[in-house]
Amino acid sequence: MENASQTLTPNVNLNHDHILILDFGSQVTQLIARRLRESGVYCEIWPFNDADELKIKAYNPKGIILSGGPCSVLDDDSPRAPTCVFEMGVPVLGICYGQQTMVQQLGGVVEGEVNKTDGSREFGRAFVELTSESPLFKGSWKKGAKEQVWMSHGDHVAKLPEGFSPVAKSEGAPFAVIANEEKKFYGVQFHPEVVHTLHGAELYKNFTHNICGCSGDWTMASFREEAIAKIRAQVGKAKVVCGLSGGWIKRHGRFASRSYR
């Protein structure tokens, strides 16, 4: 039924600039979407294993974000991003696990913790030191500054793939932020979507607006008009029933042509 209703109503939101978030199972993936929406960018969250090349190309995102996740890329059968993600010519931002799988898939090396006291694990508040400038930090973080971020990782990137260079380091992650500026591939070890990463929202805005070129045209004002048109197209002159608020008050009539006028 969910599918039936989806096919009935084409997703007009895709007329706006949009980003794809591939979910690797992080507890905070939804917060990535919230940060993007807050800056006026439409986005959708898809499970990593329900996103094949055909589907991604049809969606035609202006950029792709790879979320964090509970697995280790060093484990057998751990999830990977579809290869096409790196071949479509769109910017890619990897968060935590997303960074690690990007690094491994592009020929770099990820290492696990040697033991629990070697200092490579970081959970909670941490600081990154900016070693280079990047469009990712335009207007917020400067080279040489130390900035507060939120970390939650055991593994870390040990060797960069070709074309990448380090942008920031932390105590437990020598490559806390990495970039391939030519291909517009970025990876961060921390979680910019949580409020404990100060200026994390600006990082996402830099990625979507400056790097992917999204215009920030997703607003509720535009959604209102489009949603009304969409409902009219779907319902036509047919009857709609709707129950209201916990109780069960309802109305009848030509919903689309009357109630939204």
Add this chain to the structure above:
Amino acid sequence: MRMGESEQVVDLFRNHYNIPLIHEDASELFLGKLNGVSDPETKRKIIGGTFIDVFDECAKRIGGADFLAQGTLYPDVIESVSFTGGPSVTIKSHHNVGGLPARMKMKLVEPMRELFKDEVRELGRELGMPEDFIRRHPFPGPGLAIRMPGDITPEKLNILRQADAIYIDEIKKAGLYDEIWQAFAVLLPVKTVGVMGDGRTYEYVCAIRAVTSTDGMTADSYPFTHEFLGRVMNRIINEVKGINRVVYDITSKPPGTIEWE
């Protein structure tokens, strides 16, 4: 429904939007079926089933409907990544009115299925809805029945509605309503001894609850001042016949849940 709530919703739709809303009062039917039932899960099942019966009946009376409109939100439809159940993803099937569309052979209209809750509030403002409705705290589907552990009687519902209205009124007067995610009163199936005037009383205990949360997944009890709690206690006991003791629930989620049943 809470005190005055049906009237408010009916007024908004009939007078503000000129929508010929049908207000069906089925309280006797619900109360009859819930008579003597105290198990929380049984309560929920009876209420869900009765709701569908009544809804179906009303829809038939107006000659049936082709569509059911419901307020599915994006977090309800995001497929969650599952690593325990094999490579496939778990797909949430969410229906606010469970099973109804299939039974009535209706198609779904879900205008908000791509939106987060805060975007819906923004949309409400775009549509010119009164701020009171936009900011209204969440209210559970089974209604006051699950804010009343034990059996449900019209007498107890009346007591609970009055206490809840006083509590919310004081919260609004103190300017705290928008800081709180959800606040409500619970009527306990326990009577305790008190003294009022020169007489001994033996009446119900009322628990009051207020939580802060950003998403409903985790929650903390709201740190009211003792002075505020004292004022609420005073008004509830003075104004509501049937309650002689008020307690404040300080349980966070987890380990508790926001609602009591």
